[in-house]
Amino acid sequence: MTVKCREANLERDREEILHFLREHLPVHSDEKRFEWLYLQNPAGPARVWLAAGASGRIIGVEAASPRPVWFDGAPRRAWVLTDLCIAPDSRSLGPALGLQRTCLSGLSASGEALWYDFPSRSMMAVWRRLGVRPAGSQARFVRLTRIDSKVQGYIPNRLLAGAISKVGNLAINYSRASTRRLRDYEIVHYNGQFGEEFTELDSRTSTHYPVRGRRTAEFLNWRYRRNPIENYQVVVAKRGSELAGYAALAVLETEWTIADLHPLEETGVVSGLLGCLHELSRRSNVERLTAPVIDGSLLAFHLTRAGFLRRESSPVIASARNWFLTHGDRDS
Structure with a gap:
């Protein structure tokens, strides 16, 4: 041809x-x-x-x-x-x-x-x-927050399925203490435009990974506030008046995907943000939280510790090695 x-x-x-x-x-x-x-x-x-x-x-x-x-x-x-x-x-x-x-x-x-x-x-x-050759792999980490649809797929009796789901939901939502909220931080919904404090946070964390996407306020507003394809929610962690981290979620009816999780410090902030996301998803009757992240990254470790299970992975092709990439780094 x-x-x-x-x-x-x-x-x-x-x-x-x-x-x-x-x-x-x-x-x-x-x-x-x-x-x-x-x-x-x-x-x-x-x-x-x-x-x-x-x-x-x-x-x-x-x-x-x-x-x-x-x-x-x-x-x-x-x-x-x-x-x-x-x-x-x-x-x-x-x-x-x-x-x-x-x-x-x-x-x-x-x-x-x-x-x-x-x-x-x-x-x-x-x-x-x-x-x-692949420069690495990106794995999908999943944490269930409700098992209703899975149980209904096996048990047609609604009353019995409902009873089993209720017990199962309690078990999966309270089995991990590692996603607890921390007293040092206030973690809340953030509905406004991203401001310069997000650009400052990005600059202060520029060396956390050898290669990673920059997260300036300008980029974040384009990626998450003006996106015509996906709907996003954002939560922020603050210590006093200081921005200590944030997470952006792609929101679907039954599944939320963590597109970005960006802490000032890994210890504490990640655990608090994951705990908040888990609680929000549980209250919203979302069935699962997912997070596509690079295998072997520190965030992958924190997700496992917070009760997420590693599922399938796919190769990442890149012109350099040691990238840190999330759902927020892709366009399709």
Whole structure:
């Protein structure tokens, strides 16, 4: 198959990109998402590459979205690879391989050496062909807060299922003391815009991990307050008037996902925030809390200690090692 790849012009090729993504991307892709993700990112506009067949018809799209990061304590810009999709009648290795090579070459030619990707299983074949090995893995940690739907799946009798669920819910919600609230901190819902105190917290924690995404107020407002796809709740931990940490949650009806958990100090603050999130989810009749985090990270340790169980994991591909990445670092 003859495939030609080129970088798109977001203004000139906008309608063609949108039309292709609407047809082939497995997430809700519309004008609002395009504006937010491709054009309104405070780190700059996205870059997009198109693959065309011999007839000139677009058969594939890939994008890279800029992300501000801390790299060994210094501010840098990285790119998260996203929205790779190939038309069903062209899903051979060639188009995806061509797009990936063109994307990486384009970033490299611009001096953009930092990038990362959360590849699907099928995409791993492309990375293997390129000779790129995973830089780590991201695991999904889960803590159940209610077992009603699971019990109902096995026991059709509602009265019996309800009685069993009641006992089970009590057991899973009070079995761990490690998510207790701490007296030194006030942990509350935060409904406002992110202010400069969040940027200051981010700067003070720039060396907590070798490589991690920056969390300035500007980025947080874009990622969590202006996101047209997901609904987020935020809780903050304060010690007096000082911001000591926060957590952002992607909220669905039965499942909440911890997108970010950012403490000033790991000891104490993480435990208090997790305890608050658990209590909020329990009161909201949420069935489970989930947290996708990098295997072997300190946060993974705290989640295990707080009663979360490690489930499946998936590879992370990156141009450098020792990244710390959460749900808040991905766009698809």
